[in-house]
Amino acid sequence: MLYDLFVAPFVEFEFMRRALVGSCALALSGPPLGLFLVLRRMSLTGDAVAHAILPGAAIGYLLSGLSLWAMTIGGLVAGLLVAIGSGVAARATILREDATLAAFYLVSLALGVTLVSSRGSNIDLLHVLFGSVLALDDATLVFLVGVASVTLAAFALLYRALVIETVDPSFLASVSRAGGLTQSLFLALVVLHLVAGFHALGTLLAVGMMMLPAASARLVSTNMTAMIGIAAALGLLASYAGLVLSFQSALPSGPLIILVAGLLYLLALVFGPAGGLVRLLKPRHHLEA
Amino acid sequence: MSAAISLRDLTLGYDRHPAVHHLDAEIESGTLVAICGPNGAGKSTLLKAIAGAIVPLSGSIVLPRAKPREIAYLPQSAEIDRTFPIDVFDVVAMGLFHTCGLFGGVSRSDRARVAAAIHAVGLDGFERRPISTLSGGQLQRMLFSRLLVQDASILLLDEPFTAIDSKTTADLLDLVARWHAEHRTVLVVSHDLDLVRAHFPQTILLAREPIARGKTEAVLTAENLAAARKMIEAFDRHAHACARPA
Missing domain, CATH: 3.40.50.300 (P-loop containing nucleotide triphosphate hydrolases)
Structure with missing residues (x-):
């Protein structure tokens, strides 16, 4: 009975195994990036970049149909253009980064929706927006896992610079010129990860996989290393549980994965020992020193 | 001179x-x-x-x-993000930047230098405290101890x-x-x-x-x-x- 519920779908159906591998790859590499977005108060940046990817993917789609590489390259170019363009505009003008990013991604999104609806059907738009984790082919799966691996390796190399740049940017500027490059590489990783994510989960939900486990982990622990581990574990749990739910209920899997991640987030919000509501609801007696 | x-x-x-x-x-x-x-x-x-x-x-x-590496700079403490989950030891260890760089490992003797610097500013026992829990004075002691490690x-x-x-x-x-x-x-x-x-x-x-x-x-x-x-x-x-x- 339990076997039928939790294991059988993955044993019996190859598409379920592929979906599991793809979403687990994203669950391992996305949350660490999301954690730094949370800590750097850039939580909405992922969202903006994800919207910005749309016109690039759409142009790729218009040129060569549902081709992995065309849509990937298009998405990467659009995402990087918006990320770099808004960064340059923020440094060169009076507008702050959040304002320029909002402006750039809104234009990009409008362009994307226009392009998609000028040629494609609504079903295609749904594919780009919400992904198709149950229809991952070999090439897409290899790409997803490859991107996840590259992201994790690059993140490990960037880690020290990223921590110092976030805690004390003036100190980093005084000992090294790596600060600007660190920021750019970090944003590039976010873009790359979201482009990979939209094949499996769609542009909108790829952000959810990045941000929800990260925000939850921040509520559970005060230790950076633990947070990264917890975030990845929550992502994996959401991927697995979401797929099982989707299989048993015949509802779309991408949104269900994110809903499970959202449920875990709500639990962390209430019970998270490192800043959840539980501290307010059930205050413990203060210590002696 | x-x-x-x-x-x-x-x-x-x-x-x-x-x-x-x-x-x-x-x-x-x-x-x-x-x-x-x-x-x-x-x-x-x-x-x-x-x-x-x-x-x-x-x-x-x-x-x-x-050389640029012989300069140690203490920014105004307001420029530090005190909400970041990092502890005192790790901030002081940033002072090792010129020996370890962005990718190098931290050796046992490096750790000893960091510990000695933390002792020198009177922050013994605070090594694993998150910086969000420090008072203004403790934060400044920590930053001075990072300067000691930099040895500039x-x-x-x-x-x-x-x-x-x-x-x-x-x-x-x-x-x-x-x-x-x-x-x-x-x-x-x-x-x-x-x-x-x-x-x-x-x-x-x-x-x-x-x-x-x-x-x-x-x-x-x-x-x-x-x-x-x-x-x-x-x-x-x-x-x-x-x-x-x-």
């Missing part, structure tokens, strides 16, 4: 408006110098520029005997004693005196004139334009301080391009 830092006709600023205007100064090796002046006088900007964090609009900063020949301290209680200030001044005794060059931005008179032999008085520099008692006169106050009120939104030759 040779110059540790030469500032030659240095102009620093933001958006073309000068924050430091045509400053010439030689800071001799091994001296302990206070940089004074009203708010907006360009003190922090000057320190940032010497630390290499901003580029001069014109003029130059020459550090004849120091030139130290640049931006407002290190602001909002710090007298016990902590005294302890940190002892460290400054120790660096001075070790013949390091120490520049400290401060607007506490009594503290400067008591502890700093040399002073540069800045009010965007250089007002005076030299022995502290000769610089911090009522006359010079009045001139500094007057100068700082002269910001002009529609200023013309400066005609002095660069």
Whole structure:
């Protein structure tokens, strides 16, 4: 009975195994990036970049149909253009980064929706927006896992610079010129990860996989290393549980994965020992020193 | 005595408006110098520029005997993100940057140096405390201990004693005196004139334009301080391009 519920779908159906591998790859590499977005108060940046990817993917789609590489390259170019363009505009003008990013991604999104609806059907738009984790082919799966691996390796190399740049940017500027490059590489990783994510989960939900486990982990622990581990574990749990739910209920899997991640987030919000509501609801007696 | 830092006709600023205007100064090796002046006088900007964090609009900063790595810079503590989940030991270990870089490992002897520096500022037992739990004084002690680990020949301290209680200030001044005794060059931005008179032999008085520099008692006169106050009120939104030759 339990076997039928939790294991059988993955044993019996190859598409379920592929979906599991793809979403687990994203669950391992996305949350660490999301954690730094949370800590750097850039939580909405992922969202903006994800919207910005749309016109690039759409142009790729218009040129060569549902081709992995065309849509990937298009998405990467659009995402990087918006990320770099808004960064340059923020440094060169009076507008702050959040304002320029909002402006750039809104234009990009409008362009994307226009392009998609000028040629494609609504079903295609749904594919780009919400992904198709149950229809991952070999090439897409290899790409997803490859991107996840590259992201994790690059993140490990960037880690020290990223921590110092976030805690004390003036100190980093005084000992090294790596600060600007660190920021750019970090944003590039976010873009790359979201482009990979939209094949499996769609542009909108790829952000959810990045941000929800990260925000939850921040509520559970005060230790950076633990947070990264917890975030990845929550992502994996959401991927697995979401797929099982989707299989048993015949509802779309991408949104269900994110809903499970959202449920875990709500639990962390209430019970998270490192800043959840539980501290307010059930205050413990203060210590002696 | 040779110059540790030469500032030659240095102009620093933001958006073309000068924050430091045509400053010439030689800071001799091994001296302990206070940089004074009203708010907006360009003190922090000057320190940032010497630390290499901003580029001069014109003029130059020459550090004849120091490679960039021999400079240790203490930013104003407000620039530190205190909500970040990092503990005291790891912040102090940032001072190892020149030995470990961005990718190198931290050896046992490096760890011992960090631990010794934490002990030297009296933060024993705080090694694994998250920085969000520190008081203002403890935070400043931690940043001084990072400076100890950096072991630089030139130290640049931006407002290190602001909002710090007298016990902590005294302890940190002892460290400054120790660096001075070790013949390091120490520049400290401060607007506490009594503290400067008591502890700093040399002073540069800045009010965007250089007002005076030299022995502290000769610089911090009522006359010079009045001139500094007057100068700082002269910001002009529609200023013309400066005609002095660069």
